[in-house]
Amino acid sequence: MLDIKFIRENKEIVKEGAKKKFIEVDIEKLIALDDERLKQLKEVEDLRGEVNKVSNDISRNQDSAHKMQLIEEMRAVKEDIKEKEEKLRKIMEEWQKIMLQVPNIPDISVPNGKSDEENLEVRAWGERPVFNFTPKDHVAIVENLDLVDFERGTKVSGFRGYFMKNDGALLFFALWQYFLDYFVNKGYIPMIVPSLVRKETLMGTGYLPQGEDDLYKTQDGEYFAGTAEVAAMSYYSGEILPKDSLPKKFIAFSPCFRREAGSHGKDVKGIIRVHEFFKLEQVLLCEASHEESAKLHEEITNHVEHLMQELKIPYRVVANCGGDLGLGQVKKYDIEAWMPSQNKYRETHSSSYFHDFQARRLNIKYKDREGKSKYVHSLNNTACATSRLPAAILENYQQADGTVKIPEVLKKYMGGKEFIK
RNA sequence: GGAGAUGUGGCAGAGUGGUUGAAUGCACCGGUUUCGAAAACCGGCAUACCGAAAGGUAUCGGAGGUUCGAAUCCUCCCAUCUCCGCCA
Numbered sequence: 001m002l003d004i005k006f007i008r009e010n011k012e013i014v015k016e017g018a019k020k021k022f023i024e025v026d027i028e029k030l031i032a033l034d035d036e037r038l039k040q041l042k043e044v045e046d047l048r049g050e051v052n053k054v055s056n057d058i059s060r061n062q063d064s065a066h067k068m069q070l071i072e073e074m075r076a077v078k079e080d081i082k083e084k085e086e087k088l089r090k091i092m093e094e095w096q097k098i099m100l101q102v103p104n105i106p107d108i109s110v111p112n113g114k115s116d117e118e119n120l121e122v123r124a125w126g127e128r129p130v131f132n133f134t135p136k137d138h139v140a141i142v143e144n145l146d147l148v149d150f151e152r153g154t155k156v157s158g159f160r161g162y163f164m165k166n167d168g169a170l171l172f173f174a175l176w177q178y179f180l181d182y183f184v185n186k187g188y189i190p191m192i193v194p195s196l197v198r199k200e201t202l203m204g205t206g207y208l209p210q211g212e213d214d215l216y217k218t219q220d221g222e223y224f225a226g227t228a229e230v231a232a233m234s235y236y237s238g239e240i241l242p243k244d245s246l247p248k249k250f251i252a253f254s255p256c257f258r259r260e261a262g263s264h265g266k267d268v269k270g271i272i273r274v275h276e277f278f279k280l281e282q283v284l285l286c287e288a289s290h291e292e293s294a295k296l297h298e299e300i301t302n303h304v305e306h307l308m309q310e311l312k313i314p315y316r317v318v319a320n321c322g323g324d325l326g327l328g329q330v331k332k333y334d335i336e337a338w339m340p341s342q343n344k345y346r347e348t349h350s351s352s353y354f355h356d357f358q359a360r361r362l363n364i365k366y367k368d369r370e371g372k373s374k375y376v377h378s379l380n381n382t383a384c385a386t387s388r389l390p391a392a393i394l395e396n397y398q399q400a401d402g403t404v405k406i407p408e409v410l411k412k413y414m415g416g417k418e419f420i421k
Numbered sequence: 422g423g424a425g426a427u428g429u430g431g432c433a434g435a436g437u438g439g440u441u442g443a444a445u446g447c448a449c450c451g452g453u454u455u456c457g458a459a460a461a462c463c464g465g466c467a468u469a470c471c472g473a474a475a476g477g478u479a480u481c482g483g484a485g486g487u488u489c490g491a492a493u494c495c496u497c498c499c500a501u502c503u504c505c506g507c508c509a
Contacts, residue, residue, distance in 0.1 A: 042471065045478040052478090055490040059439040067489090074489040240431090373468085 001360040002102050004034060017105035020322035022114055030098045037095055040088040047081045100209060104357040106322050107294075107331040113321025119334065120321065125305065126314030128338055133400045137341030138391040139270040142168055144402050145420055147394075148271060160260070160274045162387075167420040171393070172278065172386045174413035176253070179280050179384040182307060183251035188282070191252045193231035196222050201234040204362035206328035206354075213261040224257035229380045232283040237362040240373060246366060247286035247296065251383060254279065271387035272346065280383040285364065285376045293330070293353045293377045300381040301333050301351045307383075311407045313392055314338035316345050328357035335382075337392035348388045351381035394420075 007014050011027050018025050054074055061067045111120040129135075142148040147168025153161035164172055184190055202208040202215065202223055207230065216224040225231060232252035241248070256279045260266075267273035282300045286292050301317065308315045320332040332352035336345035356375035359365070365373045397405045403421040406414055 038471070041478085045471070048479085049477055051489070056440060058489055071489040078489075 001099060001357060002104065003360070004099070007031070007102065008034065013105060014102065018103050020106050020110065020112065021103050021325050021327075022323040023101070023103045023327070025098065025101045025103070027102070030095070030102070033091060033095050033098065037088070037091050040084060040091060044081060044084045044088055047077055047084065051077055051081070100203075101327075103325075103327045104330055104354060106325055106329070109319070110325065110331050111319055111321045114323035116320070116324045116334075118321040119318040119324060122317045122319050122333065124314070124316035125309060126312065126338070128314050129340060129396050131340065131398075131400075135340040135395065135398060136402075137270070138272075138339075138394045141394045141398055141402070141404060142271070145404065147171070147420070150269075157276070160268075161276075162271055162274060164387075167414070167417075168390070170414055171390050171410075171420070174410045175384050175386055175389060176278070176280060177413050178410055179307065180251065180253075183280075183282070183303070183383060186249075186303065188249045188251040191232060191235075191250050193228050193235070193252045193254045195225050195228075195231070195254045195257060197225045197230055197234070198222055201225070201230050201237070201362075204237060205230050205233050205358055206326060206361070210327060214259050216257050216259060225254070226256050226258045227380075228252035228254035228256070228279055228281040229283055232281065233358055233378060233380075234362060236285065236364045239364060241285070241364070241366040241376065243287070243366050243368060246376065247284055247292075250281075250283040252281045252283055254281075256385075271391050274387060277385065277387050279385045282379075282381045282383050284379040285359070286379070287366065287368070288356055288374045288377050290355070293355060293379060296379055297331065297333075297351065297353045300379060301335070304335055304349050304351070304381060304383065308335065308337070310409045311393065313389075313396055315348075326352070328354045330355050330357075337389065338396065339392060340395045340398075346388070346392070348385060348392060349382035351379075353377065353379040 002014065007027065008031060011031060015027050018027070051074055054070055058067055058070050058074075061070070111118065113119065136144075139150075143150075145168075146166055147164070149163040149165055150161075153163050155161075156163075180190060196218070199208065199221065202211070202225070207215070207226070208223075214226065218224075229252070231254065232250045235250075236248075256277050258275060260273060260275060263273065271277075282303065284296055284300065286296055305315070305317065315335055315337050318334050318336060320334055325332055329352040332350060334347045335349035335351065337348040338344075339346045355377050358378045359375035364376050364378075366376055367373050393407060394404050397407060399405060399419070401421075403419045405419055406417055411417065
């Protein structure tokens with residue numbers, strides 16, 4: 001959510017921003033509606049003021065005839081108020097609807113473009129592995145080594161279902177622990193957060209109303225979140241935080257659920273695109289300063305790059321183009337791991353910042369030095385998405401004999417073993 | 422799932438139809454005092470929106486309703502607590 005005042009004063013910037021994100025929203029209509037809103041609000045408030053004033057007079061008035069007359073008059077005014085309130089209610093409904101569609105403004109450094117194909121490579125790291133054999137894709141690897149059971153996964157869970165098994169299961173645990181150790185050591189607060197969440201949390205983080213189709217919903221009206229960001233961000237909703245407690249840095253773990261509506265043909269095999277996976281997510285709240293947001297954005301991206309380097313997975317960082325940004329995002333980097341079997345990079349991490357877009361919707365504030373309350377800024381980045389990261393590891397570390405070498409840094413988390421065989 | 426109780430400002434806690442946006446205490450901020458501090462005393466201290474300002478409007482868990490007037494009465498919802506049931 002943007003501030004309506006900001007929209008009014010910067011409508012050209014807002015329009016340009018929406019255009020860059022390829023989002024249709026009628027700013028002129030919104031402003032016209034806001035004019036109506038202000039006018040109607042003033043009328044209603046003036047009338048209410050009159051009623052309040054006369055009501056006071058009534059209570060003090062001793063002359064009962066005069067009293068009756070005033071009461072009669074106020075009855076009439078009340079009818080008038082009712083009518084105007086109804087009008088205001090209708091305006092507000094429409095106003096709210098458009099306000100929820102207004103996207104945050106992308107940063108000047110965000111490249112132009114419509115889809116992920118136009119994302120811009122910022123930097124790449126690592127030597128792509130050279131194989132003296134034809135590298136298998138991760139699906140073949142996990143099937144050979146019995147690390148994942150897809151058949152029974154489908155039998156039990158349905159389309160895209162899977163069981164992690166044997167060293168496959170252990171690899172997940174090892175990654176979680178390795179990443180967790182790193183972030184806790186950096187001062188992050190570890191959290192296990194709910195996946196089953198109320199609608200407000202998804203509105204607040206910007207996944208609703210637009211993303212309804214990609215979310216699972218219960219018969220009681222709750223939703224299953226697609227990322228730990230949702231619950232972690234909502235943790236402080238409606239609260240005012242002490243200034244010196246910022247920045248807040250969470251490393252949040254949760255199962256993640258995605259319907260993957262509209263991507264039925266994509267990645268149908270394997271564990272790259274699944275309905276249910278697990279994620280460690282970095283979620284940050286900081287003071288309302290663009291510099292601070294931008295600085296922390298680089299920082300949370302660097303954390304992941306460092307870990308990818310430790311794991312020795314070749315990767316690149318892309319700056320996502322306007323059309324590939326979410327509604328609330330100001331800027332986003334994707335970190336993409338090299339997938340030898342596909343001979344290309346695949347997204348494993350997504351790092352973005354929002355300014356106060358989410359905080360406005362979630363109503364998370366802090367008091368600044370002058371005691372004025374301000375909305376916090378928010379950021380998040382994947383730390384470790386199991387299953388995508390394991391898929392990249394398996395492909396990059398595969399051996400000619402079909403086994404998989406365990407990355408040096410993970411060995412101690414997998415019982416000191418050298419290979420998955 | 423059943424029964425009961427409760428929901429007021431940062432916290433505690435008054436307030437059951439009329440100058441109550443809300444007593445009081447604590448916390449917090451400023452001042453007096455002090456070499457400095459504590460104590461004491463004085464003053465300030467919710468949020469949002471409209472307005473250049475004066476000022477106005479709204480908010481006492483949420484949404485409706487009754488009334489000239491609602492924190493206070495009515496209806497529904499939500500949350501919390503206690504007991505019972507069920508489950509782990």
